[in-house]
Amino acid sequence: MNVIGQPALVSVPGLYEAPAKPEQYYKRKQRTAMVSGDTPPRAVLEEQVEGDFLVEDDPRTVEAIKGYVLQAYHYLATGADFCANEGCRLANPHRQPGVIEAQLREPEFCDAHAERYEA
Template sequence: MPETVTIYRAPTTVADADALADWLRDRIDAEVRVRDRLLGRVDDGVAEEFAAARVTDPHDPETGNTMTGIVRYEERALSNPSRAGGIVYDGRDVQRSLNAHVPGEQSLDHLHIALLDRALGTWGDHDGRWHKRVAVLGQPTLVSVPGLYEAPAKPEAYYEAKSKHALLTGDAPPREVLEAEIEGDFLVADDPRTTDALKGYLLAAVDFLDTGSAFCDDERCRLHDAHRQPGVVRAQLRDPTFCEAHAARYD
């Protein structure tokens, strides 16, 4: 178990870092701190590293575009995060980049968890494509707030309605229209349940550092990494909070 956990805010999102810290304090024997945005602490060289980590083709494992204009965009996005969006980054490359910028406390006794306003992905060797992720565990752990809405697949009815609309009109329907029309358990951008839904991902980061196990196989447990939106709602927002094994550790 780490002695200290530091959570970094993502001020352009609705995720409440202070509320997440309070929830963690009730469940782990560690000092939990909150700091301002980690991306606000990095130097100019990180802009080029982010440019190099860009996913440019969903079916190509090679990443990066370090042309001057792209690097300049990343510099602006780092200094003004409201400009960022619509880009997926290699989560492992971003993690390696930010590891060097964790402020002076890089031992495994001090876990750093960065809430990010960026979409992150990992390459899937099994199917030859990139997959968006909510969390990339490790040091630091990266938790993508937009990934919470975008990475897990939505209910089947969502995609059926999208295909039907496209067939009838020739255009993709606005996301907001689909979200309003489709009933089901799924999270949308700036969802008021965002903070509650992220709690298990932060605890999973602590558990991974402590035990070496990444996530839980029990679909009812907050430490489960669901791949579909209804599964996220079930694991993070429904009872029971934990499976028996993790309830004994954390509840």
Template structure:
């Protein structure tokens, strides 16, 4: 049984971890506290090398890792200056193992759930199609919740990718937010979206639900425990009423 949930801030993102924690505390039978960035609170000397080992060099290659000195130096700088990190995909399971090892031994038990909100993109390997897939979450201890994953993992409307490609061909750079929002029908989240905090609430609850019940995700698209593969479904599950399906409303309706 989970007695305590500890959420960790991601200060280089727009996520308000305190708001997420307050929302969660109203819905679960466990204490909820907030700490500063996981990679600061539980920093260990080997973390740069562990992150280097977890790098995904190609979306179609299972093997991970680049432990050349330059890569490790990059990871050291990313730990010190997270706002400079970006564009790298990490094996979420490898990162989870590294962060679990960084936890104090007294806090590794499953009665205390650690939820590391991260400013890094994480993925898992798909045996069914032989490629890496970006993820919002990796459930377990600690649970990983990726802010870039919220924007990048679920598929956006096809028109989004077409508009982005057209703009890049004409101007050579990424289109600004207003261009995409005006040209593409359908709702989706993009980097630094003001709805990020609200959208992440359900993913943090998924981490608690998994550890508490052993269940992964809900099959209902109208539930915050749903694992959305498309942005339209993400918005339906996380940002629209009702918050929960009838089964999970009995557990978590605030």
């Protein structure tokens, strides 16, 4: 969903599409396909599946994107890429629940990055 460097790219659709959704989402999709021979519309799946993930036009989009913009800035400013701490906004999780954790839950940053960005 983002490519850091110069220039840096941050993709809004990538925020919904790139990180994997909760496992239950794919299971439900597969099960419905076996029963009805058809996959349910995405909106239905998104309503039925528990676990947090971002969908198109999610009201949390802007807040989540801020972290990805900051990652691009952070890379240019320090040369360091993603943070290994899962709860930090500079982390780069591969699954949607991780994105929610990193971008939308407290604390915003790990201790090291809090020092730099929470002033």
